[in-house]
Amino acid sequence: MPKNLLLTRRQVIWLSLGTFTGLAVLLKGKDGYRNIKILALDEPSRSFSVIKKEESLKERAAAKGIIYGAAAQDADLRLKPKLAAHFVQECGLLVPEWSLKWEPLRPSPDRFDFTAADWMAEFAQAHSLLLRGHTLVWHLSLPPWFKDTVNRQNAEKFLVEHIEKVAGHYAGKMHSWDVVNEAIHVDDGHPDGLRKTPWLEFLGPDYIDLAYRVAARADPKALLVYNEFGVEYDEPKYDKKRAAILKLLESLKSKGTPLHALGIQAHLSGSANSDYKKLRNFLSDVASLGLQIMITELDVLDEDLPSDIAARDRLVAKAYEDFLSVVLEEPAVSTVITWGLSDAYTYHIKTHRRADGMSVRPLPLDADFKPKLAWNAIARAFDSAPRRRSLK
Ligand code: G3I
Numbered sequence: 102m103p104k105n106l107l108l109t110r111r112q113v114i115w116l117s118l119g120t121f122t123g124l125a126v127l128l129k130g131k132d133g134y135r136n137i138k139i140l141a142l143d144e145p146s147r148s149f150s151v152i153k154k155e156e157s158l159k160e161r162a163a164a165k166g167i168i169y170g171a172a173a174q175d176a177d178l179r180l181k182p183k184l185a186a187h188f189v190q191e192c193g194l195l196v197p198e199w200s201l202k203w204e205p206l207r208p209s210p211d212r213f214d215f216t217a218a219d220w221m222a223e224f225a226q227a228h229s230l231l232l233r234g235h236t237l238v239w240h241l242s243l244p245p246w247f248k249d250t251v252n253r254q255n256a257e258k259f260l261v262e263h264i265e266k267v268a269g270h271y272a273g274k275m276h277s278w279d280v281v282n283e284a285i286h287v288d289d290g291h292p293d294g295l296r297k298t299p300w301l302e303f304l305g306p307d308y309i310d311l312a313y314r315v316a317a318r319a320d321p322k323a324l325l326v327y328n329e330f331g332v333e334y335d336e337p338k339y340d341k342k343r344a345a346i347l348k349l350l351e352s353l354k355s356k357g358t359p360l361h362a363l364g365i366q367a368h369l370s371g372s373a374n375s376d377y378k379k380l381r382n383f384l385s386d387v388a389s390l391g392l393q394i395m396i397t398e399l400d401v402l403d404e405d406l407p408s409d410i411a412a413r414d415r416l417v418a419k420a421y422e423d424f425l426s427v428v429l430e431e432p433a434v435s436t437v438i439t440w441g442l443s444d445a446y447t448y449h450i451k452t453h454r455r456a457d458g459m460s461v462r463p464l465p466l467d468a469d470f471k472p473k474l475a476w477n478a479i480a481r482a483f484d485s486a487p488r489r490r491s492l493k
Contacts, residue, residue: 145179145224158465158476159193161483166490167429168231168276168436169483170194172398175217177446178224187470188442189228194276196233196397196438197221198448202242206267210250210259213266222274233438234271235397236279236328237264238312240298247299256303261315268319277324277395277436279364280316281309285329285349287341293352294345309349310358317359327353328364328397332383333424334375343383354390362393368440369424371403371416377427388433395436396428400463401475404453413462418474425482432489437479444468 162169170192178185188195199205200217208214225232238260251259268278286296295301300308313325327350331342346363353360387394401420406413428434441447445468449461460468465476 145220146227156480157191158479158483159191161480162437163193165429165483165486165488167434167483167486168194169438169479170196170231170233170436171439171442172196172198172235173221173441174198174446175200175221179220181446183470184443184446185224187466189230191442191465192230194231194233194436194438195221195225196235198235198440199242201234201267202236202239203247203263204242204244207244207246207263209244210246213270215270218271222271226274231276232271232274234268234275234278234323236282237267237316238280238284238300238308239282240296240300241283243299251299251303253303256300256308257311260300260304260308260312264312264315265319268316268323272320273322275320275323277326277362278316278320279328279397280312280325280360282328283330284309284327285342285345287338287345293348294341295349310353310356313353313358313360324361324393325359326362326364326395326397327360328366330366330368330398332365333367333369333377333380334373335379340379343379347383347386350387350390350392354392360392362395362435363387364395364397365428366398366440367396367400367424367428368398369401369420371401371406371413371420373420375423377424381427381430384428384431384433388431392433393436394428394431394434395438396425396434397436397438398440399424399437400440400447400449402449402453403462404449404455408455408457408459410459410462414474417462418478421475422478422482425479426485429482429486432487435489437483439464439479442466443470445470 158169171188173188173195175197178188197218200221205217206213222232284296285294287294289297291297293306295306316325329346331339332346333339350363384394401417403413403417406416425437441464443466444460444462444464447461447463449463453461455461465473465479467473
């Protein structure tokens with residue numbers, strides 16, 4: 102037995118304790134088992150040794166001045182030590198997929214519950230991850246009490262109080278906030294292309310400017326981002342959405358709204374083909390407003406790709422590389438975040454089931470945390486990206 106595996110009496114005690122409070126994880130390295138570490142299942146700061154392999158995605162990205170990170174659910178990070186270990190290995194930024202939304206934060210109109218989000222903030226701090234907030238103002242994931250409580254008379258109070266309390270709670274700890282998420286929906290017919298949300302209904306278009314001004318006061322250090330989807334491809338509906346977003350960004354910048362970046366979600370389709378010429382021009386137009394650009398929710402939907410896994414993985418990898426090789430040409434692109442890290446933990450499992458019943462494979466690591474062709478594609482895109490000065 103390798104000598105470093107001989108357990109001291111103390112480690113035996115820990116290990117036996119650990120089987121109750123945590124999980125002993127054998128991390129296999131090239132020379133056999135390197136460490137037996139107890140991963141306490143509920144302590145975000147518990148350290149663990151990670152498998153050192155070829156440069157991680159975060160290291161390859163950082164070499165070009167780009168931040169790479171991913172989204173995760175607090176319950177998954179807390180209870181799945183292998184996910185936690187690979188997350189810390191691959192990512193330089195963490196965005197909570199759920200715990201910073203209204204529904205989990207606001208159990209009742211006059212109460213905030215930061216328990217889950219605080220655990221994520223502690224995990225990020227303990228493992229030197231940048232923390233990203235998603236999202237302060239959205240029309241979805243509102244708590245059940247919202248529709249019967251918030252109205253034209255009190256909407257501003259609820260909006261301001263929420264942003265002050267939540268952005269204030271994490272002030273100084275947040276790399277960036279999606280202050281407003283998905284406010285554009287051209288088909289709703291509003292003259293500005295704005296989505297008909299309760300916020301627009303109760304407060305008018307100025308709710309957006311108000312949200313950023315309150316967020317800037319609550320956390321002057323955070324990058325304030327407008328986050329949106331549906332700008333990637335060449336079809337006319339994407340042209341209309343890109344135009345409406347650009348018009349919104351220009352309007353906000355012209356009135357001095359404290360907006361620093363556009364977040365492009367980039368939930369791609371593995372079956373779409375695009376040379377991304379229109380997207381590339383859009384990125385230049387956004388950058389010319391003095392805005393940073395963050396790719397905030399990157400993944401590749403494979404629900405209508407072939408059942409054959411090798412063929413499917415090749416198409417998913419191609420989608421990643423084609424997209425990233427174009428967007429990373431734009432120096433204003435500072436950050437690439439995948440909406441999850443492993444296929445075992447993707448929202449696609451619930452929302453995009455495959456007709457053949459096979460598991461979806463939209464992310465860089467497979468369900469056993471092995472790098473896929475998608476991982477290689479993202480790594481190659483970072484390696485060939487032009488170097489940029491690190492943007493904050
Ligand atoms: O945690 C509760 C659990 O306690 C409860 O028992 C269960 C009952 O349904 O719900 C659980 O919450 C779910 C949550 O994910 C955590 O798993 C919510 O129902 C579910 O609606 C929520 O879905 C999230 C969705 O946004 C809505 O907030 C997805 O995980 C998340 O991937 C998805 O992410 C969105 C971005 O925020 C915005 N851009 C699009 C993207 C994909 O839809």
